Amino acid sequence: MITLYQPPQTFDLINISPFCTKLETFLRMANIPYQCEPVSMKTFMRAPNGKVPWVEVDGKAIPDSDLIINYLTDKYVVTLSKGYSEENSALLTATQRLLEEHLYWGIGYFRWVETTNWPITVLSIFAPNMLGKKPIGMLMKWSSVKQLKAHGLGRHNAETILTKCKQDLDTLSAFLGDSTYYLGDEPGLADCLVFGFLDGIMHDPTNNQLTKAAQKYDNLREYCERMGSQYFPEVYSR
Ligand SMILES: N[C@@H](CCC(=O)N[C@@H](CS)C(=O)NCC(=O)O)C(=O)O
Missing domain, CATH: 3.40.30.10 (Glutaredoxin)
Incomplete structure (x- = not known):
């Protein structure tokens, strides 16, 4: 197992x-x-x-x-990415870089830096009964600020970061269009990736500016609900 x-x-x-x-x-x-x-x-x-x-x-x-x-x-012998054309495989790689190398840092900025709610993020990381969460949380905030500065995105102000993150969301929304899944009519590897990030943004417990911006994209919100209900009914039937 x-x-x-x-x-x-x-x-x-x-x-x-x-x-x-x-x-x-x-x-x-x-x-x-x-x-x-x-x-x-x-x-x-x-x-x-x-x-x-x-x-x-x-x-x-x-x-x-x-x-x-x-x-x-x-x-x-999983076949979740086997059906993708060469073009869709390229699109998957490009989407992955957009999410993992750019939007991810925007998520971190709005979770840890821009909001006064960052202690809620700490509560989301560890089991509820874990001791020493407060000092560890402060260390994690400090480390996140440092990593964001090293990446470069964290050197901008909140307004600029939000504008850049919205460009990522515009891109995801345009690719998705009115499709049921990200790269076609069947669920595939790209959906694991896109859903992983959208769930994190749409349901961020700090309810930050990025969360509010993302919730305005009807197709992304509906996609997230569709994927969540299908694969995580125990969380999405709340
Ligand atoms: N490339 C890795 C990235 C994993 C990653 O960045 N995880 C973050 C949490 S979202 C982490 O563990 N950060 C702890 C740290 O950087 O100290 C993957 O695909 O799993």
């Missing part, structure tokens, strides 16, 4: 980490059995790259949502 190490499900979010939601959506879409292990400070020491998610499978610890998906795709 695969053990998936990630933050626990909290509030209305599937997971505070979009990479974890992406991976868990993949596991469910591909019908791969797994068990979740909510990450604690003790287990986090075992994270191979110092990041979530990671999995233990076949006696190995594997980090990185993409590496894990590739490993499991080979192991279980």
Whole structure:
């Protein structure tokens, strides 16, 4: 059985980490059995790259949502990306870079920096009964500010960052159009990715400016509800 190490499900979010939601959506879409292990400070020491998610499978610890998906795709002969044309595969890569290398940092900025609600983000990361959340949370906020500055996006003001993030949302919305799924009529790997990020933005417990901006895109909001109801009914039937 695969053990998936990630933050626990909290509030209305599937997971505070979009990479974890992406991976868990993949596991469910591909019908791969797994068990979740909510990450604690003790287990986090075992994270191979110092990041979530990671999995233990076949006696190995594997980090990185993409590496894990590739490993499991080979192991279980998953066909979720097999039907994509060359053009759609290219679109998937471009969308992945947009989400993981740009919009992700916007999510972080509005969760940790722009809002006074950032302690709520801390509550979404750890199990409710975990001790020492406050100092660890402050350390995580400090680290997020530092990483955002290093990335570069965090050097702009909130208005500019929001404008840049809205360009990403415009792009996702235009690609999705009125399709049921991101790259066609059938659910596929691209949906694990896009849904992972949209759930994190739409249901961010800090209800920040980016969340409010995203909720104005009817097709993205409806897509998120559709995917959530299909793959995470226990969270979306709230
Ligand atoms: N490329 C990795 C990215 C994972 C990642 O950035 N995880 C974040 C949470 S969303 C993390 O663990 N950050 C902790 C840190 O940077 O200290 C993947 O696809 O899994």
